[in-house]
Amino acid sequence: MKHLTSIRELDTGSAIAILDNADELGAVNSREVKKLPALRGKTVVNLFYENSTRTRISFEIAAKRLSADVINFAAATSSVSKGESLKDTAQTLEALGADAIVIRHPMSGAAQTLATKGWISGSVVNAGDGSHEHPTQALLDALTIRQIKKSGDDLAGIKVLIVGDIQHSRVARSNVLLLSLLGAEVTLAGPETLLPKTFAAMGCKISHSFEEALAEKPDVVMMLRVQRERMQGTFFPSEREYAAKWSLSGERFKMLGNQTIILHPGPMNRGFEISNEAADDPRSAVLTQVRNGLSVRMAVLYKLMAGEG
Amino acid sequence: MQVFKGVLLASGETTDITVEGSQVTKVGKTTESGLDCPGLMALPGFVDLHTHLRQPGYEASETVLSGSRSGAAGGYTALFAMANSDPVADTASVVEQVMKLGEEAGLLEVRPIGAVTKGLAGTELSALGLMANSKAKVKVFSDDGHCVHDPLVMQRALTYVKGLGAVIAQHAQEPRLTEGSQMNSGELSTELGLKGWPSVAEESIIARDALLAEQVGARLHICHLTTAGAVDVVRWAKARGIQITAEVTPHHLMLTEDLVRSYDPVYKVNPPLRRTEDTLALREGLIDGTIDIIGTDHAPHSSEKKDCEWEQAAFGMVGLEHAASVAQEVLIESGASDWKRFTEVMSSKPAEIGSLEGHGTIAEGQPANLVLLDPAASRTVTAVTHSLSHNNPFAGRELKGRVVHTVFRGKFSVKDGKVKNA
Incomplete structure (x- = not known):
């Protein structure tokens, strides 16, 4: 599994596996050293076209607990307001080394489009697209x-x-x-x-x-x-x-x-x-x-980025 | 002199067609030698009452020349060019310019459509009479892309255009019911979180305009029907004796909203793709005569307009080069109808609605505007065609029927599948 843009991409087994994994990874959050090396050297970009401090912070902490580098890109206040397309923004971020893009977007389907158009090769996580899915x-x-x-x-x-x-x-x-x-x-x-x-x-x-x-x-x-x-x-x-x-x-x-x-x-x-x-x-x-949001996002990033093997 | 030997007519008869100069001089066996055409159907050249040629203003998407090439490749000998150019075709000078570009391309007859209202804004009547009296002799008016939604403006336009012997082609879309709409309204739009486009937005305008046309005694043409309910409304209006004609596009006959699940903007079109039951009702209407013609609504868009988020993307699909194959699928391959009906919906009826002379028939003494197609050939539709744009929802599909030759005013615009260089 490379992307998570819709629940439609999951079956019962894979959904339960993510929940089980989240339970395990959640235990890290109560340790003294709240960090695992799983995604060391990987970069996660939070590409947010809508303001959402809560979800963005949750993804950010989740990625950091897995030792990934995190970049927050608030698209509403960046070059996008100068008319840059989603395609160019995503390709730029990938050229800068993004292994996964966590995207929140006001338009339904934007995450799926980013995952399937062939613009980028990294993983896409849907952090909310229009009225479609979260x-x-x-x-x-x-x-x-x-x-x-x-x-x-x-x-x-x-x-x-x-x-x-x-x-x-x-x-x-x-x-x-x-x-x-x-x-x-x-x-x-x-x-x-x-x-x-x-x-x-x-x-x-x-x-x-x-x-x-x-x-x-x-x-x-x-x-x-x-x-x-x-x-x-x-x-x-x-x-x-x-x-x-x-x-x-x-x-x-x-x-x-x-x-x-x-x-x-x-x-x-x-x-x-x-x-x-x-x-x-x-x-x-x-x-x-809120606490479980952290564990679930750790489990999802881990599943998409570290692979199952 | 050019003789097409052994062609099959829509009537089922096998014969020869002799063309001299720009005219058909004989339909019947002749001892003259000529081009052997075994297995080829000879039909009157197709007439599209609904093409967006994008010139002037959007030459990156299409020009009159590239659209003419695409049309010729699809078997067309006449295209009606919609008015939503930039500047809008709402004055005599713009329609004359479009006509002139068509003559320069010389591959088929380009008939400009005039806007009903200035700038397509829906408030003030455009220069209807001046366009009708111009060299372009405009006979069809449409704000296509926009609905003439103000009932008073529509009533006045119908009344005025009646006096010009012309027709209004209405894009039936109630604007308030479709603000921000992205796809057919229903279970799928709910799941996909895309704003729905209710069928009532189309049907209510058709019903209103049919009654207005009845009241003022005018002719009315409805562009691109998409819903089963719209077919019912048109059927009712015809039974009532209202002078109404209706059109359906190739894509609404074959494609359904399920394709939107991909969020691929190639399937984004106005009006939207509907349900399977709607396509079935449209096919039935086309076969029984409720729907008069197939109009392509060929709407080229440059790739920037489609290589983006669904909600950001432009509405529209190209259609000129596969319309005949879709018509063949719906009317012939289905076993539901015949080549006579095919000829009506693709050629003679659109010519009649558009008051276009010299098209729609193969007859001695008439201009030689014809198409020879191989109905047995199969082909895979490609996104890249003669159009400058590649927004083709049929790309990759296998369709029957191939245009082999297109003849415009006695000359090949397409020979052996190759479009003549203008």
């Missing part, structure tokens, strides 16, 4: 659920509810594909305008009522941010109305089971899609997600 986020979510639920290799029978702005969410798409690949039952919930019925074809259930979806007693509730930056025009009447129907708060928060895991890919909008009460509850695994 595979390492789904892997870290799967790892978090697997750890807390102690469900063995996969996520068989675990009920996951993903709530909010599904339409614009690459996190939701990657999670539907990965969690169902691992045997979980995924339900998406959100207002009709942000959750078209066509999502069902990806292998999940659809609900337009948060209360009804919670009544199914999900094991995991993942809250998504409303992505105003990807919206053209109006999708719901007001933030107040959205929060009234779709925020994890009040009566809905009380409907959660004792063991229900609360997830959020961050950054959270407290008081909008999630209340303080929910975000700070012991059932919230938001910081575990």
